[in-house]
Amino acid sequence: MSSQSIxxxxxxxxxxxxxxxxxxxxxxxxxxxxxxxxASMPRLILDKYLGNPIRQMTSKKSTENELTYxxxxxxxxxxxxxxxxxxxxxxxxxxxxxITYLMKNPSDYHIWFIRFACLIKLRLxxxxxxxxxxxxxxxxxxxxxxxxxxxxxxxxIYMDSNHFHDGLDRLFRLLMITNTILSVLPKDQTQLWHxxxxxxxxxxxxxxxxxxxxxLIISILENQIVKNEPVEQQIEIYLxxxxxLLQTGDELNAQRAFDRALSLLPSKENLSxxxxxxxxxxxxxxxDFSSNKLLTAMKNPIEVNNHCVILLYMSKxxxxxxxxxxxxxxxxxxxxxxxxxxxxxxxxLESFRFTQKKHELVDYISQYVGDxxxxxxxxxQT
Amino acid sequence: xxxxxxxxxxxxxxxxxxxxxxxxxxxxxxxxxVMRLSKPAxxxxxxxYGEEESSSSVDAFLTGQSHDMAIGDDHSVLxxxxxxxxxxxxxxxxxxxxxxxxxxxxxxxILHDVILKTDIQTAxxxxxxNVTDQIDSNKLELAPDQxxxxxxxxxxxELGNHSLVCTxxxxxxxxxxxxxxxxxxxxxxxxxxxxxxxxxGATHDEYYIVADIQNQTPTILNMTTVDLEPSLAYTVTNMxxxxxxxxxxxxxxxxxxxxxxxxxxxxxxxxxxxEATFEEIHSTPTLGKLDIVWMSGFGERGRLQTNQxxxxxxxxxTTNLGYLPDLRIFCMRxxxxxQVEESQKFSIRILNxxxxxxxxxxxxxxxxxxxxQFLWIGIISKQLGRLEAHHTYDIDIELVPLTCxxxxxGGLKLTDLSMRHTYDFDDFHHLFVLPKxxx
Numbered sequence: 001m002s003s004q005s006i007x008x009x010x011x012x013x014x015x016x017x018x019x020x021x022x023x024x025x026x027x028x029x030x031x032x033x034x035x036x037x038x039a040s041m042p043r044l045i046l047d048k049y050l051g052n053p054i055r056q057m058t059s060k061k062s063t064e065n066e067l068t069y070x071x072x073x074x075x076x077x078x079x080x081x082x083x084x085x086x087x088x089x090x091x092x093x094x095x096x097x098x099i100t101y102l103m104k105n106p107s108d109y110h111i112w113f114i115r116f117a118c119l120i121k122l123r124l125x126x127x128x129x130x131x132x133x134x135x136x137x138x139x140x141x142x143x144x145x146x147x148x149x150x151x152x153x154x155x156x157i158y159m160d161s162n163h164f165h166d167g168l169d170r171l172f173r174l175l176m177i178t179n180t181i182l183s184v185l186p187k188d189q190t191q192l193w194h195x196x197x198x199x200x201x202x203x204x205x206x207x208x209x210x211x212x213x214x215x216l217i218i219s220i221l222e223n224q225i226v227k228n229e230p231v232e233q234q235i236e237i238y239l240x241x242x243x244x245l246l247q248t249g250d251e252l253n254a255q256r257a258f259d260r261a262l263s264l265l266p267s268k269e270n271l272s273x274x275x276x277x278x279x280x281x282x283x284x285x286x287x288d289f290s291s292n293k294l295l296t297a298m299k300n301p302i303e304v305n306n307h308c309v310i311l312l313y314m315s316k317x318x319x320x321x322x323x324x325x326x327x328x329x330x331x332x333x334x335x336x337x338x339x340x341x342x343x344x345x346x347x348x349l350e351s352f353r354f355t356q357k358k359h360e361l362v363d364y365i366s367q368y369v370g371d372x373x374x375x376x377x378x379x380x381q382t
Numbered sequence: 383x384x385x386x387x388x389x390x391x392x393x394x395x396x397x398x399x400x401x402x403x404x405x406x407x408x409x410x411x412x413x414x415x416v417m418r419l420s421k422p423a424x425x426x427x428x429x430x431y432g433e434e435e436s437s438s439s440v441d442a443f444l445t446g447q448s449h450d451m452a453i454g455d456d457h458s459v460l461x462x463x464x465x466x467x468x469x470x471x472x473x474x475x476x477x478x479x480x481x482x483x484x485x486x487x488x489x490x491x492i493l494h495d496v497i498l499k500t501d502i503q504t505a506x507x508x509x510x511x512n513v514t515d516q517i518d519s520n521k522l523e524l525a526p527d528q529x530x531x532x533x534x535x536x537x538x539x540e541l542g543n544h545s546l547v548c549t550x551x552x553x554x555x556x557x558x559x560x561x562x563x564x565x566x567x568x569x570x571x572x573x574x575x576x577x578x579x580x581x582x583g584a585t586h587d588e589y590y591i592v593a594d595i596q597n598q599t600p601t602i603l604n605m606t607t608v609d610l611e612p613s614l615a616y617t618v619t620n621m622x623x624x625x626x627x628x629x630x631x632x633x634x635x636x637x638x639x640x641x642x643x644x645x646x647x648x649x650x651x652x653x654x655x656x657e658a659t660f661e662e663i664h665s666t667p668t669l670g671k672l673d674i675v676w677m678s679g680f681g682e683r684g685r686l687q688t689n690q691x692x693x694x695x696x697x698x699x700t701t702n703l704g705y706l707p708d709l710r711i712f713c714m715r716x717x718x719x720x721q722v723e724e725s726q727k728f729s730i731r732i733l734n735x736x737x738x739x740x741x742x743x744x745x746x747x748x749x750x751x752x753x754x755q756f757l758w759i760g761i762i763s764k765q766l767g768r769l770e771a772h773h774t775y776d777i778d779i780e781l782v783p784l785t786c787x788x789x790x791x792g793g794l795k796l797t798d799l800s801m802r803h804t805y806d807f808d809d810f811h812h813l814f815v816l817p818k819x820x821x
Binding site: 028079082083084086087088089094110111113114117118120121123145146147150151158199202203205206209210212214215217218219222233236237239240241243244245246247248249250251253256257260274277278281284285286287301302305306309310312313314315316317318333334336337338339341342345346348349350351352370372 | 413415417419421422423424425426428429430431432433436437438439440441442443445446447449450451452454455456457458459460461462463464465466467482484486488527529530531532533602603604606632633634635636638639641676677678679680681682
């Protein structure tokens, strides 16, 4: 069996059973059904409200238009309230919202997906795994959203380094079922499933990245994914390869990957943000720090963050901190965990008053960030 | 170094010398803080897949996720955002220790003549570190609450206890001089565990050197160079990469990477240079040294060289040089394949390894040639003459193979007339004899 065929493998027996139900279901709901040995009703394990820890830390009083779920407020129980929490990245409030809802509607799998999607953002992996177990065999549930199946398959790879193979098992099984579905669909109805199949491959690639399996990462990205994507996406993937190689110390091949991305561009003028950010990473690698950057030219917050990090390596601690303070005050959307983490690290270096400075920072950002923000970024000793 | 921000209880990246928390009680006007400046890493996130057409909430979730600048279109866990080192980490031999030192005026006066000296103290020496930033003048002034910083670099060349010693002097507004010395311990470890072993080659002067390298750092290492620099008399062939598919188009050479705790084996083949003299080959007790260079995240570089590897002493104990036979023969010219009953000429070089001259005479072992089914022809016994110590001469001999097959060619006898000692030689060559093609 050639190594190519694992990517396209499918089971002909499964194909028969899927084909039998082609006329009963929407294309997007197709799946391999295994009958359940016993009926299982999903239930919550985490039923205490998560609340808003950042709000609890700040000394500022809460405002009216603050976005935290309140189980006593009628207007917080609507779907629109949930969607509002989600749009503002208030993952904790969204999770709390789902507790109330799922107690009454335990078989609304779209809301289960929302709940797990928010929990995975909050890194509460064990909770998700335990609650998934209450579902029983996922393949015995009809009309389970595909995104929920994918989240279940990806879950182990984020837990810790002991579960990578569980993740790969689940992802390859998902891939095989998807391949089987593609084998029975008429050619003009395969678009959605091709997109889903490709996304599974991205998840497998992510697992390889976390495992640092250099032999497998580049191979799957180049040989399985790139050729199925349009040119703009191919460029993104090659730039991803550059980042992976620079982070593992392989400058030579990173340069080749960068050149390959460049060769896909119709014109070398006006390089996109992705290219400019990646070029900076090469300078960092080579210790080639030039301070000729026009600060006003940097609009992209990632670019500013990376420049601030490099300023520290040039011993320009004060300039770095000044630029960071300006960045987070410029726009609320510039506030990101990584940026706050970097700022707190520099605070700790700069002076003994870092605890006070961190609290001032919390007071400021608590007005703008959703309750999904991770407090560990603040490096506060509890 | 892959990084996601979790609370794992590792020691913080900043080490501080001041222990008091109440700022009004600080006696020292200046505080010294040091932060390890290993290269940063890329922030890792969790990209969640959803289909916006399935529900309004999924659409809302995806909108929220799209505001996260770390999430890109490539669906990957690796963002473009750089994150500073999470912890102090270990310092490894062969790598460059890099740190930033910050001085903070925590008094309420202007401090004058601020001078910072930074040294590395090892078990054997004290090294003053050069500064890498533009602050040239040693006479600095610091206003209250002002901080300055300096980046230091030091290539770690020895194991054992290392300390970073920061000495700061300044003068306050009353003219009083202040002196502050802070010592930060640096944990130095071995980045790789190297085990070498030797395998003797087919002939006495050839060696295979096998090196096992285990990565003992917590990050993946890209071994850019693992070379053996041979000592003068030898040439080296690097056998480590022969089996790797070197596809021109491939963007990765995965065999170069060693993940933490993994071991990779490298192999080198050494043989003497053609022009090397007997003395050159046999007087050097060493084979060469290993030069190892690696790269890790964003350009962290490391380099180690071993000491000269000693020649392994083989178990055969004979006269003179202790491990060499008195006489050695080498087949210099001759075919490896021929037809049956076709006479074959060979040119043989005889080397006198002893320290005394020999007076040699040649003859053949008929039992050997009978067993192998060939006949020596031409002059089959003669005096060869005097052979000085460490010298060689060449002789021509001729044979006819009588049957087909793979034959061992040997059975020479050399007699040293001065010592009346006969040396027997086994095969010095192999001959593959083919049947004659009848036209």
